[in-house]
Amino acid sequence: MLPTMMFVIDTAGLVLRLFLLLPIYRIKVNFLDFVRYAKMMNITRQLRPSLAKALMPTAMRAMSADSKLVELTMNEKTGIATVTMNRPPVNSLNLELLQGLLKAFEGLEDDRKCRGMILTSSSPTVFSAGLDIMEMYKPKPDRVKEFWTTLQDVWLALYGSSFPTVAAINGHSPAGGCLLSLCCEYRIMCPNYSIGLNETKLGIVAPKWFMSSMLGAIPYREAELALTSGRMFSTDEALKIGLIDEVASDKADAIAKSEKFLSQFAKIHPIARKLTKLNLRHSALEWMQENKELDLNIFISFVGQPIVQKSLEKYLEGLKAKQAK
Numbered sequence: 001m002l003p004t005m006m007f008v009i010d011t012a013g014l015v016l017r018l019f020l021l022l023p024i025y026r027i028k029v030n031f032l033d034f035v036r037y038a039k040m041m042n043i044t045r046q047l048r049p050s051l052a053k054a055l056m057p058t059a060m061r062a063m064s065a066d067s068k069l070v071e072l073t074m075n076e077k078t079g080i081a082t083v084t085m086n087r088p089p090v091n092s093l094n095l096e097l098l099q100g101l102l103k104a105f106e107g108l109e110d111d112r113k114c115r116g117m118i119l120t121s122s123s124p125t126v127f128s129a130g131l132d133i134m135e136m137y138k139p140k141p142d143r144v145k146e147f148w149t150t151l152q153d154v155w156l157a158l159y160g161s162s163f164p165t166v167a168a169i170n171g172h173s174p175a176g177g178c179l180l181s182l183c184c185e186y187r188i189m190c191p192n193y194s195i196g197l198n199e200t201k202l203g204i205v206a207p208k209w210f211m212s213s214m215l216g217a218i219p220y221r222e223a224e225l226a227l228t229s230g231r232m233f234s235t236d237e238a239l240k241i242g243l244i245d246e247v248a249s250d251k252a253d254a255i256a257k258s259e260k261f262l263s264q265f266a267k268i269h270p271i272a273r274k275l276t277k278l279n280l281r282h283s284a285l286e287w288m289q290e291n292k293e294l295d296l297n298i299f300i301s302f303v304g305q306p307i308v309q310k311s312l313e314k315y316l317e318g319l320k321a322k323q324a325k
């Protein structure tokens with residue numbers, strides 16, 4: 001009788017707490033989340049550790065991301081997924097790579113087993129070279145629209161993910177590469193690489209949401225100086241200003257440190273964590289949801305300017321000339 005009464009009181013308290021929170025945070029919590037939370041609070045607490053352990057599968061599962069450009073694996077034991085960008089030579093973000101990333105992030109959002117995600121690269125020296133400049137240079141109208149809309153959706157999915165995220169930055173990470181890492185809650189970077197939003201160096205302007213992502217990581221003054229000058233930071237400099245959180249000796253170390261960061265959330269109520277994250281990110285996410293069309297139009301008209309095309313052309317020539325040396 002007593003355990004049943006305790007269970008009823010516990011569950012009623014849980015429902016009350018949850019529904020008191022919702023109007024404050026104005027965030028949709030679905031039924032599955034609630035069941036997950038209830039399970040964690042009431043059921044797993046009662047499971048004997050040995051039984052809980054026996055129920056856990058231990059295999060590493062490769063999940064289909066339907067694209068060779070993005071590899072997705074899930075550690076069945078920890079629930080930690082690893083998303084690896086795989087578009088040699090530099091993981092420049094073209095439409096297809098963005099579509100692969102979006103599919104992976106959306107799939108993880110629907111995966112009840114996902115407890116966290118590590119974003120990394122298969123390249124030995126580049127995390128991501130940012131947006132593929134060829135998507136913006138002399139663009140085809142339909143494709144460039146789809147390209148930008150997919151980038152917006154990738155940002156919404158990653159910045160607004162309900163699972164915790166870490167960027168294991170195992171190489172250079174300029175512009176859009178830096179943006180992807182800034183969407184994650186934690187950044188771990190290998191030594192002697194560079195990271196930053198260098199758009200002004202290309203003669204282009206980082207959109208508002210690129211900037212707000214950076215402002216989520218570093219103080220306003222640092223961001224203003226970095227953004228206006230298009231400054232790229234070395235790993236050590238990035239650590240000093242808080243653009244990254246930790247330095248790892250190599251990729252394996254970055255992954256191990258990422259797993260350690262994510263494992264701390266096993267002890268935190270998942271819905272409390274999720275609501276806290278999404279409430280902190282709410283205004284930036286809401287702005288994007290309400291202004292996708294406006295942002296797309298600004299981008300399309302911006303890349304259509306002859307002066308912007310000239311800047312991109314010059315920048316591309318510079319990259320090629322560097323190769324030729």
Ligand SMILES: CCCC/C=C/CC(=O)SCCNC(=O)CCNC(=O)[C@H](O)C(C)(C)COP(=O)(O)OP(=O)(O)OC[C@H]1O[C@@H](n2cnc3c(N)ncnc32)[C@H](O)[C@@H]1OP(=O)(O)O
Nearest residue numbers: 090092129130131132133134172174175176204205319323
């Ligand atoms: C208009 C509104 C705002 C739009 C916002 C845009 C944000 C962006 O993300 S713009 C992109 C900015 N990206 C960069 O500035 C990075 C440029 N790349 C590099 O600095 C270097 O490539 C690297 C440090 C990432 C890697 O250096 P590494 O020596 O290993 O490789 P490279 O020889 O330079 O490059 C190999 C190959 O890849 C091509 N490439 C490099 N980056 C891009 C890119 N972002 N888009 C398209 N192509 C890129 C480079 O030209 C080489 O090509 P070839 O082998 O054909 O010569």
